[in-house]
Amino acid sequence: LPVRFDWREKHVVTQVRNQKMCGGCWAFSVVGAVESACAIKGEPLEDLSVQQVIDCSYSNYGCNGGSTLSALNWLNKMQVKLVKDSEYPFKAQNGLCQYFSVSHSGFSIKGYSAYDFSDREDEMAKALLTFGPLIVVVDAVSWQDYLGGVIQHHCSSGEANHAVLVTGFDTTGSTPYWIVRNSWGSSWGVDGYAHVKMGANICGIADSVSAVFV
């Protein structure tokens, strides 16, 4: 494994977004993974529609909550084509699903994987290198007050409640950490990112890990 790796440096990670007062983190993380997977495959990097996932992923609750696994299953089973955010922009509230013609361009997934990598964060790092940014669900109760630095205490692997995107890792310092993109705007944390200690399943970061294939 390299001592540090960050998909942002490959220019395949879109800008940090802000879910505002909408409980749609599960949609932001899934769409973020699809954006990066497509860019890694050579497609232009661009914001895809989170609102489409919020409105149309019928087994979820939109801004009232949802599951990354359900969203991935819906994307994969229905072979949904995610359209550009500019065509179906984020409104921070639930809306009626908008449908597009079959000929409309969009990005669909070929599949996804979902594993519990707890005790195997080295394998999780390999999965990050192999498949691209990883969707994870963490216990983010203590992230309310986070300003920066490496989260290594006060963050149990209790109840997973917030979905985010792991874009890299850095083991060069005294405390190795995951680089985690959040969806609370770029003024939160470290330019919208959090650093979470590697190797101890801090915040339950390795419990619920998914990757998309395009």
Next chain:
Amino acid sequence: DGGRGRGAGPGATFSRTGPPSREREAAAFRESLNRHRYLNSLFPNENSTASYGINQFSYLFPEEFKAIYLRSKPSRFPRYPTDLQMSITNVS
């Protein structure tokens, strides 16, 4: 909820009735300051450890924050097979 007509979904434990009162926000802010002091006090000598303080969420009580922003439902994921070793293709 925008025509979805669905239930309030998972974890709907806090429903704000109207804009928060000044008193409520002030009380939440005071509680946040106390929490920051506690969180920053435990490992003061760890130079890389996280720091906690005032941000856009400091005017919310933890249960309000959780009810609005922490809405991802947990799922059970299969454990990554112990006998599986992923080989890394050269990442160009």
